[in-house]
Amino acid sequence: MSKILVVHGSPRGERSHSRRLAETFLSAWQAAHPQSQPTRREVGRTVIPPVNEAFIAAAFHPEPQARSLTMQADLALSDALVAELQAHDRLVISAPMHNFSVPSGVKAWIDQIVRIGLTFNHSLDNGVSHYEPLVLGKKALIVTSRGDFGFGPGGQLEGMNHADALLRTVLGFIGITDVTVVAAEGEESAERSFALSCAEAEERLLALARTF
Numbered sequence: 001m002s003k004i005l006v007v008h009g010s011p012r013g014e015r016s017h018s019r020r021l022a023e024t025f026l027s028a029w030q031a032a033h034p035q036s037q038p039t040r041r042e043v044g045r046t047v048i049p050p051v052n053e054a055f056i057a058a059a060f061h062p063e064p065q066a067r068s069l070t071m072q073a074d075l076a077l078s079d080a081l082v083a084e085l086q087a088h089d090r091l092v093i094s095a096p097m098h099n100f101s102v103p104s105g106v107k108a109w110i111d112q113i114v115r116i117g118l119t120f121n122h123s124l125d126n127g128v129s130h131y132e133p134l135v136l137g138k139k140a141l142i143v144t145s146r147g148d149f150g151f152g153p154g155g156q157l158e159g160m161n162h163a164d165a166l167l168r169t170v171l172g173f174i175g176i177t178d179v180t181v182v183a184a185e186g187e188e189s190a191e192r193s194f195a196l197s198c199a200e201a202e203e204r205l206l207a208l209a210r211t212f
């Protein structure tokens with residue numbers, strides 16, 4: 001049975017378009033998977049701690065088994081977020097574009113789940129780094145909303161879209177290479193154009209819910 005994890009990244013609650021679209025998708029997905037209980041992880045409206053020196057010392061400890069109790073505590077949230085990710089085979093990330101990238105809560109979540117020895121391994125072969133992804137057998141969907149138009153594939157602002165690029169790169173790095181992006185664009189443009197873009201995004205999401 002598929003298990004779905006939804007990571008909500010907008011600092012906005014009911015006014016968030018990315019959150020609303022992701023929840024629309026989730027309702028349709030649940031209708032197709034009535035036995036499956038979704039898990040929601042809030043990262044936009046709660047503080048996910050940024051990486052600090054203690055985290056780095058603990059996460060990159062040369063002997064993970066020898067971590068002190070303090071170090072283990074420093075990694076407790078990260079361990080829980082990694083376990084949560086590994087326990088699901090479907091991942092939805094809802095995230096608005098913020099300053100051409102993802103909101104800081106989504107970045108903080110990324111920094112907690114990209115963990116050496118847990119979500120990827122690293123080795124050196126004749127001085128050349130080799131990375132092995134450890135998060136396998138999963139699919140991801142990114143549901144996003146943007147203020148302007150043209151950040152999608154082939155759009156005039158595509159080169160400034162560091163949100164999709166970041167998420168695809170990070171997810172691919174840990175092993176999630178099957179990634180779909182559905183975007184609504186133009187909240188800060190004409191109201192009607194944005195409404196049309198939202199309707200198109202919703203249509204795509206409802207179709208995707210049957211196969212995701």
Ligand SMILES: Cc1cc2nc3c(=O)[nH]c(=O)nc-3n(C[C@H](O)[C@H](O)[C@H](O)COP(=O)(O)O)c2cc1C
Binds near residue numbers: 098099100187
């Ligand atoms: C801090 C901040 C930064 C933003 N940066 C961008 C941006 O770089 N490009 C863009 O098109 N829209 C930008 N926007 C607009 C949001 O992407 C847009 O309002 C989106 O629909 C919000 O999604 P949400 O309703 O899910 O929060 C920004 C909004 C905020 C609050």
